[in-house]
Amino acid sequence: MNANPTPADLLHSALAADPARPLVTFYDDATGERVELSVATFANWVAKTANLLQGDLAAEPGDRLALLLPAHWQTAVWLLACSSVGVVADVGGDPAAADLVVSGPDTLDAARACSGERVALALRPLGGRFPQPVAGFADYAVEVPSQGDRFAPFAPVAPGAPALVVDGAELTGAGIGARALADAAAAGMPQAPRVLSALPYDSWQGLSYGLYAPLAAGGSVVLCRHAELLDADGAAARETSEKITFKAPGPSRS
Template structure:
């Protein structure tokens, strides 16, 4: 890939220009049997809608801090790129009480209530389904986002040198995310345009790099299997073959 800018939103634009139809994020939930595959174009559309919601309805802007209380999931990947598009700092596993707004999964709603700002909840149900009953005090992402615009333009230009991500006690700028992801891919020996299988959680830089940023930066794709304990060795091998995996993140899937 010949992208000269390394901030995640720029990497996504480059991927969209290069080949919008290729897969980018594939997600498995072996507890429910769910499999979701998003092409670059579909993923970018979700990012645009989420960024419009973040910037418009939630009134978030550059420098605001968003506590992201979500597991490794395709919708989490969408939120990470949406934050980058708007200039909001995504604090993975951040303290809701100290954040400007919070995005929570169904298992962290009580902790998320400590946020004094806007609160958004994701049911993380198959096909991006909504909550049967919206949790009190939260907007339901699945209700609010589908009607948002399919194109996004920030009200304020995003500085790629500003902090964009906080994870594991470390803060990275937008540019540093892409540069470090490329370095990780090279150090790990990822092939060109890799098809990466990752069972790593999203609560560390390594998990985010293998599970999103490195595949994005190298023109590849990722298959997220965030519950590796549910798969035996034969199942893992079958999935690798079916998904045409060319690189496996360093975590046993059995």
């Protein structure tokens, strides 16, 4: 691995070490959905999404992408795809100031302010498409399956280039990796942790505990959306069944 690994470097290392192990497990307690992605499956989604970004959407290193998505396994895919291409993921960013926008179903009106390419995600179980086409948007679930399973950037992505904007701060790819490793160490995560996180993806803390720190520490994340709908017995049963070894800070069912 590079001395200053980017998120894409961390994913490549995880793929080389053990492609079959779980990486992202996602629960939506409003729908009952559970999705588990191995390192290999997650990396395949990232490659397809990166190819969509670089090819069909003509995104280039340094372009700004307003990411208007909740904590979700597909959001994690987009974050790693942006890192792979060199596109700056602006979490909750202003679509009007972005080169392109990726939106969930609840933020489509705001996303229309983007004058560049627009992609919409239905966030339905099994990655399903919108029941009806959304005017002015490419449907991610329609566009991504035909993309290639292997990705190679047209131009090298510099570890020191901007990669993420969150909490009003800009981080480089190498900065994300370094900060995630520091978070894992400071929090006392065990080796190869199985992290439970119900934090939203609207802050560095949510992104770190819900994706970057487990990836950097050679572990996996159980990402829970609408976890407040789960009762105490259900929450305890999930921790046991998922073999959780570390819980993200804050209320476990928030």
